[in-house]
Amino acid sequence: MFVDPPRPKPMAPGESPPRQSPAEQLAPGGQATTWVFNPEYQKLVDLWDQVVPLLDKLNASLADVQKKAQSREVWDAPVAERYLKDMAEWRKRLSLYRQGVLTAISDEAADTPRWIPSGADAPRAFLF
Template identity: 50%
Template sequence: MYADPPAPREKETDEVPPISSAGPLDIPQRAWEFNPDYQRLVVAWNTVLPQLETLKTALDKAYGLAKSPQTWDAPVGERYIQDIHEWRTRLAAYRHAVLTTISDEAADTPRWIPTSANAPHAFP
């Protein structure tokens, strides 16, 4: 079984952008915005994870029912149990691949990006 990689963090209500290291006289002064590309990764994670959980729950339920002695009384049942087990294994690998891809992309994407919009200027 795989452990889920770290999820991209949503913007917190009290989170502030990084402060310019050049100080208040930085010309031009920088304004920051939360990176829309990073936000898309947060949305992708929050969209995909519940769907993967739904699939996992459905396969786990089917696997539990298939293993029950009340479900199968013929040797063919073992083949179905092996098939469902294989589907569960593939889903776990797929889940790991998808979530790792999103997590890796989020690690490489800056949370805040500089923008010139609404930047304070010394003279109007």
């Protein structure tokens, strides 16, 4: 059993952008920076919200089938043990897959700024 990595933090109601530092105000022009929530970061939040229920549904489906297959009322044959071992392996692989997918999203979110100056291209963790 794995623990899910940290979920990308969605923008909270009433959350305000970062404050401008005094050093930024001393920069040439001294203009105040207007911040917007990074749309690339929001995509990662949305992706997490889409993926987790699907992975939970897959895991629940496999767990249900495995539970039914363990009952001797359903199947009482030597091949049933091999089938149950296969199902345990599928659940293990699904768990590893879940860990990999969620870790990739979490790592990308950790490398992507939540707030960006308005008018700027959204910074990304990796440029292709």
